[in-house]
Amino acid sequence: MSQYTVVREYPYPIDVVWHVLTDPDQVAQWTTTGQGGRPEGFAAVAGTAFRFVGKPTMGWAGTVYCEVVSVDAPRALHYTWKGDAESDDVTDVTYLLEEIPGGTRFTWHHTGFTGPGGFAMSKLLGSVRKKMLTEGLPPVLAAYRAAHAG
Numbered sequence: 729m730s731q732y733t734v735v736r737e738y739p740y741p742i743d744v745v746w747h748v749l750t751d752p753d754q755v756a757q758w759t760t761t762g763q764g765g766r767p768e769g770f771a772a773v774a775g776t777a778f779r780f781v782g783k784p785t786m787g788w789a790g791t792v793y794c795e796v797v798s799v800d801a802p803r804a805l806h807y808t809w810k811g812d813a814e815s816d817d818v819t820d821v822t823y824l825l826e827e828i829p830g831g832t833r834f835t836w837h838h839t840g841f842t843g844p845g846g847f848a849m850s851k852l853l854g855s856v857r858k859k860m861l862t863e864g865l866p867p868v869l870a871a872y873r874a875a876h877a878g
Contacts, residue, residue, distance in 0.1 A: 730849075733837045742825050744873055749823060754868060777793075805823040818840065820840050822836075822837045
């Protein structure tokens with residue numbers, strides 16, 4: 729079984745990072761870095777079915793189907809992830825947030841990929857996630873914090 733993990737640290741309080749990771753308007757701003765999709769129907773509530781819709785590419789119609797499994801705000805979110813092909817595995821995404829001196833450590837863990845195709849998909853998604861969390865998320869966090877500094 730294949731998986732990937734991306735860990736990043738951000739100089740913002742855990743509640744700010746949680747908000748930007750789970751507010752649909754904020755999520756749409758950082759997930760589109762790379763070739764990610766915007767969330768439709770997302771809410772950080774267990775049982776919520778939602779999807780990410782992005783630009784279709786060769787071999788991908790542009791939609792990922794998800795369902796929130798569990799939420800422990802502001803520390804953890806777990807949801808399933810399934811591509812748009814009938815043969816795609818149902819995989820699991822977990823967000824873990826930890827308070828650290830000067831900010832928050834965020835861990836994105838995606839597991840459950842099987843076979844050679846799953847291995848390739850985990851590598852592709854891992855590189856997209858690294859870009860989103862390194863280039864896409866920091867400016868959204870900064871803008872949100874600046875707009876809500878108080």
